[in-house]
Amino acid sequence: MTNQRIQAHFQESAELKQRAAAALSQPIAEAVELMFSALSNGNKILACGNGGSAADCQHFAAELVGRFERERLPLPALALTTDTSIMTAVGNDYSFNDIFSKQVQAFGQAGDILLALSTSGNSANVLAAVEAALERDMRIVALTGKGGGAIGRLLTDADVHICVPHDRTARIQEVHLLTIHCLCDGIDVALFGEEPDE
Numbered sequence: 532m533t534n535q536r537i538q539a540h541f542q543e544s545a546e547l548k549q550r551a552a553a554a555l556s557q558p559i560a561e562a563v564e565l566m567f568s569a570l571s572n573g574n575k576i577l578a579c580g581n582g583g584s585a586a587d588c589q590h591f592a593a594e595l596v597g598r599f600e601r602e603r604l605p606l607p608a609l610a611l612t613t614d615t616s617i618m619t620a621v622g623n624d625y626s627f628n629d630i631f632s633k634q635v636q637a638f639g640q641a642g643d644i645l646l647a648l649s650t651s652g653n654s655a656n657v658l659a660a661v662e663a664a665l666e667r668d669m670r671i672v673a674l675t676g677k678g679g680g681a682i683g684r685l686l687t688d689a690d691v692h693i694c695v696p697h698d699r700t701a702r703i704q705e706v707h708l709l710t711i712h713c714l715c716d717g718i719d720v721a722l723f724g725e726e727p728d729e
């Protein structure tokens with residue numbers, strides 16, 4: 532692999548991040564408000580997604596339950612991507628499309644938030660989880676790309692859609708991770724205020 536090709540990856544990622552900063556800062560701020568208000572009311576955040584997005588869900592939950600940059604109380608966030616017994620039982624006995632929605636039905640309560648990650652916006656199991664969450668009167672924060680797909684079309688005005696303006700899965704995932712860090716920082720700022728020297 533040439534250095535040139537590697538540099539093209541960095542270049543494309545950096546350019547997209549610049550562009551996404553303008554397009555996404557407003558919905559990210561709205562997502563922070565939604566999440567902070569849910570957490571303040573004693574509600575929790577459930578997260579689901581496939582592949583790289585499953586890892587993102589776990590990354591997010593770890594930073595809420597553990598910490599991001601500031602010392603604080605653990606916050607209730609749960610990745611629905613980690614329990615292999617639940618996922619294999621539901622996948623085997625029902626369908627792979629149900630592996631997240633069954634968990635939303637089991638754990639989700641009105642006022643909770645579903646953080647739904649799908650770069651295509653079309654993963655059937657994430658879509659089913661969004662449907663299950665809406666049925667339970669939960670709010671959705673959707674991280675998508677490629678126009679938002681079926682998930683984007685399902686969201687209501689009460690939900691937040693953070694749709695990365697790109698068509699390449701890897702690039703979209705890179706912005707999703709940055710978005711997750713913005714959400715964690717936003718929650719810390721809502722709790723403690725901005726650092727004096729910021």
Ligand SMILES: O=C(CO)[C@@H](O)[C@H](O)[C@H](O)[C@H](O)COP(=O)(O)O
Pocket residue numbers: 581582583584648649650651652653654657700701704
């Ligand atoms: O990480 C990657 C590609 O960068 C893959 O594991 C990717 O997450 C998987 O193909 C997913 O199944 C894609 O699903 P989605 O983002 O379209 O919902």
Ligand SMILES: [Zn+2]
Pocket residue numbers: 583701704
């Ligand atoms: Zn990947």
